[in-house]
Amino acid sequence: MKRICVVEDEVLVREELSSMLENNGYNVSVIDKFDDVSSDILKHEPDLVLLDINLPNLSGFQICRDLKNKSSVPVVILTSRDDLKDELNALELGADEFMTKPYRKERLLLRISNVLKRYEGRSNLLEGPGFLLDRLTYTLYIDGTSVILPKNQGKILEVLLQNRGEEVSRQEISDKVWGTSEFIDENALQVNLTRLKKTMASLNMPCTVQAVRGVGYKIVETEEK
């Protein structure tokens, strides 16, 4: 059963939404404290977030941005203002749907089920600069094609992506690839890194793995025409 997290400060509307969703076969969790919203939401591990824009402390837009940065959960935005600017804003932030209140029950339900359908099987896709990586199979999607990375190269790319832009130490990579218990051959890692770089280059990916002397490695975007 799919879990939907409802983020709405008006208690009445919240309960109406909850019961409607529950009646239609969803598992609902609600947010009623509004300080660290985006983390709270993710703790529930929802399959979809139904988000009101007009909230007390934080702006709904900010929450949406946070959610999309920290995860790839789909977000449906609900608002009482019918404002084009809001809508453009929301969709640019990566929101998946935008609906104005008063909402028609059927319309909302259909859009929710549509968004969920759209995300089917996409839950394990990690987003990188200009490509997607399936965390389970290490299938790499780029430029309308797809390739399967060898397991080790996939794992390295995965750990680098999870720290997008940040340096990752050899140790961390090693742990990811072979597990923390195994003996680590510095060189084995080196060889696999070289292989990953070669693969990425041959795919014309818009980023590379860059060594940071004495520290580790990081992903950097390579801009080119």
Add this chain to the structure above:
Amino acid sequence: MKRICVVEDEVLVREELSSMLENNGYNVSVIDKFDDVSSDILKHEPDLVLLDINLPNLSGFQICRDLKNKSSVPVVILTSRDDLKDELNALELGADEFMTKPYRKERLLLRISNVLKRYEGRSNLLEGPGFLLDRLTYTLYIDGTSVILPKNQGKILEVLLQNRGEEVSRQEISDKVWGTSEFIDENALQVNLTRLKKTMASLNMPCTVQAVRGVGYKIVETEEK
């Protein structure tokens, strides 16, 4: 550059749409004969179809259904009536967006670019009953996880999916897997079919490969709780 196919019978609106899209970096092709619309559309190999619902001969709904049956091209529906029924109908048919006229330029453009983004890298996904198959890597998406099929099993599943529901002869499968020129060992095919069935069963897929005595094989859905 992405190609958009505009399907709209009113010449004025059509030209307005076309020039707007072209000004925003799309390659536009228009439909102006309305007899065998869905085939005509697909001949242009569009990345997206912008479809008016109120057309002379055929209903826009029917076209949408045809398009979705024959391909996986995204469809954005445009209509002058703001009718909930229409919208529900359209979305159930698999339309990707639904917009009412008069449309706001920015809103339409944003939705189009959103839909295109959403389809990025998905162009090679074949849809089966309850799962998706990547035609290039034979990565299989089911139940929120993914698995890589061995090449031969993938190819067999692919050719079966392309003829969803229909029987496919051994010969056709063989051609797909080994190419028409190769010598065909009946048994090799048999073994690979068995392997595919085993794989599918172990994944709890909601369908199986069924032999049709003297003819070939087909995919059938297995209904179960």
Add this chain to the structure above:
DNA sequence: AGAAACCTTACATCAGGTGTAAGTTCAAAT
């Protein structure tokens, strides 16, 4: 019962991913 279509299992082979080894290049610091 018998034959033809279809299926199963086990095994040998082969390709591609992997770690190892041995060496080369690079870049910062003296």
Add this chain to the structure above:
DNA sequence: ATTTGAACTTACACCTGATGTAAGGTTTCT
């Protein structure tokens, strides 16, 4: 400029998993 350790490269041997082969078993129709 020389040195030194970090970062990289290449070649090779090994191992895993996908594949084809072979031999035999089951089903289904007459």
